[in-house]
Amino acid sequence: QKEVEQDPGPLSVPEGAIVSLNCTYSNSAFQYFMWYRQYSRKGPELLMYTYSSGNKEDGRFTAQVDKSSKYISLFIRDSQPSDSATYLCAMTISSGSARQLTFGSGTQLTVLP
Amino acid sequence: DAGVIQSPRHEVTEMGQEVTLRCKPISGHDYLFWYRQTMMRGLELLIYFNNNVPIDDSGMPEDRFSAKMPNASFSTLKIQPSEPRDSAVYFCASSRDRGGYGYTFGSGTRLTVV
Numbered sequence: 303q304k305e306v307e308q309d310p311g312p313l314s315v316p317e318g319a320i321v322s323l324n325c326t327y328s329n330s331a332f333q334y335f336m337w338y339r340q341y342s343r344k345g346p347e348l349l350m351y352t353y354s355s356g357n358k359e360d361g362r363f364t365a366q367v368d369k370s371s372k373y374i375s376l377f378i379r380d381s382q383p384s385d386s387a388t389y390l391c392a393m394t395i396s397s398g399s400a401r402q403l404t405f406g407s408g409t410q411l412t413v414l415p
Numbered sequence: 416d417a418g419v420i421q422s423p424r425h426e427v428t429e430m431g432q433e434v435t436l437r438c439k440p441i442s443g444h445d446y447l448f449w450y451r452q453t454m455m456r457g458l459e460l461l462i463y464f465n466n467n468v469p470i471d472d473s474g475m476p477e478d479r480f481s482a483k484m485p486n487a488s489f490s491t492l493k494i495q496p497s498e499p500r501d502s503a504v505y506f507c508a509s510s511r512d513r514g515g516y517g518y519t520f521g522s523g524t525r526l527t528v529v
Contacts, residue, residue, distance in 0.1 A: 345419070345506050345520030346458070390458065405458040 305329050308391055308406030316388050319414050321378040325391035325406045328372065331406075332393040337376045340388045340408065349389075350376065380414045419521035421507050427527045433495040436524045439488055448518065449482055449492050450506040458506075464490065495529045502525030 308325045315321055317362045323337075334353045338346035350365040352358045364377040376391075378385055391406040420439040427433050440447045444520055447465040462472040467484045477483070479498070484490040508520040 343522070343525075345508070345522050346518075347520065348518065403460065406455040 306404050306406045310407055311410055312410040314412045319381050321375040321381050323389050323409050324373050331395045335374050336392040336393045338390040356399045383399045383413045418450050419519050421521035422526050425525045431496045434497045435507045436492040436505050440509030444509035444511055445511040448508040451503045453503045462485050499528045502527050
């Protein structure tokens with residue numbers, strides 16, 4: 303079993319839809335959670351970062367963490383064609399531990415105009 | 416800020432040849448990471464440096480892989496000899512700290528070994 307499981311998709315939605323992207327994890331030691339966005343033929347870029355259970359909002363994006371269920375989500379409101387990309391969840395045991403940054407496999411999202 | 420710069424963008428080589436991938440990190444970042452991305456295995460950390468010193472190379476798949484960072488503005492990842500299973504996208508990333516939230520990735524080098 304992988305430490306981090308992410309639905310690979312692909313996911314296709316119409317413009318304006320609410321998108322939900324999800325990851326589950328098995329290691330209860332994970333404390334810091336991130337979402338990266340990766341456009342085609344580009345490197346991943348950090349989208350959201352959180353370390354506590356609950357919700358964190360940034361514009362149209364909301365990151366949600368439920369440590370008791372070992373489940374994290376990224377919600378995208380009013381999705382736009384420019385949101386079409388692969389979204390990777392990532393998590394680490396501590397903020398100072400690069401070796402233990404574990405990525406999900408990524409979910410490919412297409413937002414249709 | 417030009418970001419993390421990688422070269423070449425694409426590399427096609429024959430099995431058995433030596434391949435060298437290059438990376439210029441963001442000025443002022445003292446951590447540098449090399450990742451490999453494939454469909455099957457996703458993103459894998461190969462090695463990382465702090466202040467030009469290799470800290471953890473346990474992700475390097477085998478002795479055919481080596482990485483150097485001769486100064487704060489340049490790093491190389493070398494594969495010798497290359498094999499078809501090395502085909503992947505190789506990313507370099509840099510950071511001011513080890514935490515994943517501080518990473519900036521380059522655009523990657525797409526390596527194809529035939």
